[in-house]
Amino acid sequence: MAEQKSIHGLWRSRWLFILAATGSAVGLGNIWKFPYITGENGGGAFVLVYLACIAIIGIPVMIAEVSLGRMGRQSPINTMQAISKDQKANPFWGSIGWMGALSGFFILSFYSVIAGWALAYVFRMAGGAFDGATPAQAGEIFSGLISNPEVLLAWHTIFMVITIAIVARGVNKGLERAISIMMPLLFLILVVLLGYSMNTDGFAEGFSFLFSFDFSKITGESLMVALGHAFFTLSLGMGAIMAYGAYMPANTSVGKTVLTVAALDTIIALVAGLVIFPVVFSNGMEAAAGPGLLFQTLPVAFSQIPAGTFFGTLFFILVGFAALSSAISLGEPVVAWAVEAKGVSRATAATWLGIIIWLLGIGTVLSFNLWSEYTLFGKTFFDTLDFLTANIMLPLGGLLIAVFVGWKMRSQDVAAEVRMQNPVVYNVWKLILQFIAPLAIAAVLINGLI
C-alpha cells in the first residue's frame, strides 16, 4: 500500500506514543479489575495464566494491531477497509473495525460509571469519611455509594463530559502533557502504598496468594477471564491501539515499543495486586469481594498510614486520570471515523458519541441498585456488558486481526511494516499469528462458553 498520511496528526515522538499507549493500557483494568478478578478466580494460577496470555498472545496481537494502524493511518474502521481492499481480501475483513467500534461503545459505557466511583471517592477521602474507618465501615460507605443511582449518574455524567471534552480537542493538545505528569505520579504513589503493604501482617499471605500456583482452581471460565483480561488491559481487539498506531511516527520499531508498553502495564497491575491483597488478609477481608474490592480495601489502608487522607485523595485522583487516559482511547476510534467519513468536526462527533454512551451507561448505573435483581444467566446488565466485551468480543477481535495479518496479507507488506530486524523473532511472531493465537483463542472461547 502506498504511504498514507493521518489527517488527525501524529504523536510528536516515539516516547509520546509509548506514553499515550501506556495511558490507554493502564487504567481501571490494572488497578480495579485485575485485583478483583484475581480474587474471584483463586489467585496465583490465574495470575500465571494471565501473564502467559499477555506474553504469548497479547504482545504479538498488539504488534499486529499497531502495525495495521500505522499502515492505514486512518480510523480503525477505514483502515481495515482500506487495507483489506489493498490486499484483495474478502470484504468481511474490512468489517473488523465495526465490531471493534461496538465493543468500544459497550466498554466505555460501564468504564465511565466505575471511573465515577473513583471520582466520588476523591471527595469522600478528602472529606475525611474514611478517617479511622474499620473494614466494616469502609464496606458500608461503598454500598451506600453504589446503592444510590442519582449519585452514580452524576459522577458518570461528569466523567463522560470530561472524556468528550478531551477527545473533542484532539490528542496532541493537553492529553500528551497530562499523561506525562500523571502516569509517573500514579506509579510513585503505588510504590508508597507497596511500602505500606509490605509492612502489614498480611504481606506474606498476599504475596503467596498472588504467586503460588494451585492449578486445581483453574476452570474453563477462569481461562476465559484471564485471556479476556489480557486483551482488556492492553486495550486490544477493538481498535483503540490501532487508532493510536495510526498516529505513530513512521521510523519507529513497533516491536520494541509494544514490549515497553506491555511491560509497564503488567508491572502496574502486579504492584496493584501486591498493595491490595496484603490489606485484604491483614484485615480479615474477603479476597473475592468482586468489583468493590479496591474501594473497600484501600480506604482501610489509607486510614492507617500517616497523612492517609492526603495520599488517599491523591490516589483516587490519579485513578481518575488513569481511567481518563484509557477512556479517551476508547472514544477515539469512532470519533476519528466520523470525522473522516461524515466530514463533521471532532467536537460534533465526540458529542454524539458521548450522548449515546452516556445513555447506555445508565444501564450500568442501575445494575448496582434498582435493576440488580434483573439478570441474564445470573449476570446483571453491567456483568453482561463486561463479560460480552472483555471475554468474547475483544478476544474475537484479536483472533480476526491475527488471522488477517497472519494469513490474508501479503508477507512482504507485513514484513515491510513491522520491520523486525531479527529474522528468528519475526518468524516466531508470524507463527504465533498464524497458528498459536487463533487456535488458543478459539479453544479458550469454545471451552469457556460450553
Ligand code: PFF
Ligand atoms: N486498557 C484499559 C484498562 O486496562 O483499564 C481499558 C481499555 C481501554 C480497554 C481501551 C479497551 C480499550 F480499547
